[in-house]
Amino acid sequence: MADRFAINRLPGFTAIAVLAFLALYIPIITLVFFSFNAGKTVMGWDGFSLQWYAVAWGNLAVQEAAWRSVVIAFWATLISTTVATMAALGTTRRRPFKGQTAVYVAINQPLMVPEIVTAVALLIVFAWVKVQTGYQGLGYLILAHSAFCIPFAYLPIRARLEGMDLSLETAAADLYATPWQTFRRVTLPLLAPGIVAGAMLAFITSLDDVVITEFVKSAGQDTLPTYMLGQLRRGVTPEVNAISTALLGLTVVILTAFFLLTRERR
Amino acid sequence: MGVSVAGEVTISARNVVKAFGQGAGAVRALDDVSVDIRQGEFFTLLGPSGCGKTTLLRLIAGFEMPTEGTILLDGTDISTLPPNRRPVNTVFQSYALFPHLTVAQNVAFGLEMLGKPSSEIKARTSAMLALVKLEAMAGRKTSQLSGGQQQRVALARALAPQPKVLLLDEPLSALDLKLRKEMQIELKRLQLETGITFIFVTHDQEEALTMSDRIAVMSAGKIQQVGSAKEIYIHPRNRFVASFIGETNFLTGTAEAGALRLATGNRIEVPGLAPGGTATVCVRPEQLRLGRPEDGGITARVRSLVYFGTDTHCHLALSDGTEIVARLQSPASGEAGLTEGQEVGVTFAQGAVQRVED
Numbered sequence: 001m002a003d004r005f006a007i008n009r010l011p012g013f014t015a016i017a018v019l020a021f022l023a024l025y026i027p028i029i030t031l032v033f034f035s036f037n038a039g040k041t042v043m044g045w046d047g048f049s050l051q052w053y054a055v056a057w058g059n060l061a062v063q064e065a066a067w068r069s070v071v072i073a074f075w076a077t078l079i080s081t082t083v084a085t086m087a088a089l090g091t092t093r094r095r096p097f098k099g100q101t102a103v104y105v106a107i108n109q110p111l112m113v114p115e116i117v118t119a120v121a122l123l124i125v126f127a128w129v130k131v132q133t134g135y136q137g138l139g140y141l142i143l144a145h146s147a148f149c150i151p152f153a154y155l156p157i158r159a160r161l162e163g164m165d166l167s168l169e170t171a172a173a174d175l176y177a178t179p180w181q182t183f184r185r186v187t188l189p190l191l192a193p194g195i196v197a198g199a200m201l202a203f204i205t206s207l208d209d210v211v212i213t214e215f216v217k218s219a220g221q222d223t224l225p226t227y228m229l230g231q232l233r234r235g236v237t238p239e240v241n242a243i244s245t246a247l248l249g250l251t252v253v254i255l256t257a258f259f260l261l262t263r264e265r266r
Numbered sequence: 267m268g269v270s271v272a273g274e275v276t277i278s279a280r281n282v283v284k285a286f287g288q289g290a291g292a293v294r295a296l297d298d299v300s301v302d303i304r305q306g307e308f309f310t311l312l313g314p315s316g317c318g319k320t321t322l323l324r325l326i327a328g329f330e331m332p333t334e335g336t337i338l339l340d341g342t343d344i345s346t347l348p349p350n351r352r353p354v355n356t357v358f359q360s361y362a363l364f365p366h367l368t369v370a371q372n373v374a375f376g377l378e379m380l381g382k383p384s385s386e387i388k389a390r391t392s393a394m395l396a397l398v399k400l401e402a403m404a405g406r407k408t409s410q411l412s413g414g415q416q417q418r419v420a421l422a423r424a425l426a427p428q429p430k431v432l433l434l435d436e437p438l439s440a441l442d443l444k445l446r447k448e449m450q451i452e453l454k455r456l457q458l459e460t461g462i463t464f465i466f467v468t469h470d471q472e473e474a475l476t477m478s479d480r481i482a483v484m485s486a487g488k489i490q491q492v493g494s495a496k497e498i499y500i501h502p503r504n505r506f507v508a509s510f511i512g513e514t515n516f517l518t519g520t521a522e523a524g525a526l527r528l529a530t531g532n533r534i535e536v537p538g539l540a541p542g543g544t545a546t547v548c549v550r551p552e553q554l555r556l557g558r559p560e561d562g563g564i565t566a567r568v569r570s571l572v573y574f575g576t577d578t579h580c581h582l583a584l585s586d587g588t589e590i591v592a593r594l595q596s597p598a599s600g601e602a603g604l605t606e607g608q609e610v611g612v613t614f615a616q617g618a619v620q621r622v623e624d
Contacts, residue, residue, distance in 0.1 A: 174424075
């Protein structure tokens with residue numbers, strides 16, 4: 001295939017690729033590197049130390065924000081994955097219906113509408129609800145996160161459902177399984193990797209959201225990302241580097257698991 | 267054969283119509299089909315693809331509902347019951363084995379859904395695995411099995427709940443020839459051992475002829491003929507059946523009283539033929555006898571000879587251009603004693619000429 005067009009044979013391909021990777025990873029590497037700095041400044045190396053991790057770990061505000069992030073991400077994942085699973089079943093396990101494309105667009109709306117628009121819209125609606133009900137809890141953030149996590153959960157679940165052999169469900173029905181038993185014993189187990197993958201994507205999407213959280217949160221409802229944003233207004237500290245590195249580690253772990261789960265599909 | 271009396275009707279389709287689509291664009295996959303399938307028989311639905319045989323099977327299984335007509339099981343109308351409430355099981359063309367379950371779990375699935383006690387499930391699962399000779403594979407995942415083994419699991423899984431009727435949708439089509447021959451014998455053995463009514467769908471006429479007690483030949487959404495392999499082969503009712511099952515020669519001419527007058531002037535005896543109009547008869551190639559032209563018969567010229575080992579196919583042309591084939595058993599010398607271009611007199615074996623409708 002020597003004469004076939006191959007982009008990696010174009011002159012300068014390697015140079016551009018290396019440059020792109022450097023541009024992407026130098027900032028991250030720098031951030032990770034200085035999170036282990038013993039000194040107080042961000043740009044001057046004073047030797048290796050884990051002290052900033054200890055500082056972050058001991059910081060009550062960090063602990064609180066991290067816990068809040070996890071709680072919100074947990075509930076948002078649960079809600080969005082459940083809704084996404086039902087939506088995926090509804091858009092694949094029935095005859096095509098009128099307005100199917102519209103439904104598809106509606107489900108994936110958070111991927112298309114600028115986040116700042118959703119944030120402002122939610123801010124207005126939630127402000128009104130707060131006045132009406134007096135409720136100030138985490139519910140608003142959980143609802144908001146659930147909404148924008150749905151497409152992230154929906155897409156891998158739908159992909160899994162579309163790749164599934166429909167005759168398996170027919171076979172279950174033929175073998176005396178009721179529609180519910182067919183779902184429980186055949187569809188759901190086969191769908192599980194897709195659901196777990198969708199849940200993972202939803203979880204990290206919720207975990208690192210800033211824009212919508214910043215708009216929707218009430219006083220004292222900082223999540224880890226909004227706490228970090230608040231800290232950065234007073235200058236970058238190695239402590240923020242340490243938190244960022246920890247978040248990065250968590251994301252890499254979850255994304256690797258996601259990749260392994262979706263790749264395993266036969 | 268169990269408690270039921272052989273010969274009793276198990277499945278009865280009455281004036282079944284299945285249309286797909288709406289209005290003018292609707293396609294009639296089944297067009298007024300009526301058939302009775304007897305308890306304990308190996309019944310085959312045979313026809314080319316698109317003839318409606320799989321649709322009829324899916325209607326019996328409950329995967330589709332008839333547009334018109336009814337389907338009875340032991341006299342009870344089951345037309346609108348969902349598949350899980352019909353005591354029939356299916357062996358799918360793709361096998362449709364559950365990939366997340368082991369072989370034994372696949373076989374046990376139907377029994378579990380029926381809520382059988384676990385001791386019975388265990389016993390029946392082992393019995394079924396023994397029946398299909400897969401005891402050693404009980405703990406394997408189905409993806410670790412060969413095509414033939416998967417086929418056996420599909421059979422065991424469908425037979426385990428002891429259905430009244432087993433439906434088989436072209437189950438052998440994915441297997442290679444040697445394995446298919448083995449499975450044909452295996453299927454027949456299973457049917458005899460279990461005494462369960464088998465309804466088998468295939469487009470392979472040889473498969474149908476060798477395995478079935480009775481065959482329904484289908485075409486264009488209709489059943490063309492129902493009968494034993496012999497009946498269908500020897501007395502095909504119409505042109506479609508005659509040409510779909512085996513090879514045959516068609517001869518068309520003018521109907522006279524008890525005979526057919528060909529364009530060549532020859533007269534073929536066809537008992538019962540009423541005079542008037544044109545009529546068609548068929549004769550199987552192995553029923554042709556070739557002699558010397560001066561000894562009588564229809565004069566024909568040998569166009570070509572094709573040696574097939576056990577027999578030789580002799581392609582002949584009649585004086586009006588009609589082409590026919592004679593299949594002659596090869597003599598020990600291997601020479602049929604014929605040469606291309608030679609003239610012969612063609613006669614037919616007693617009773618071999620069959621009137622067919624168009």
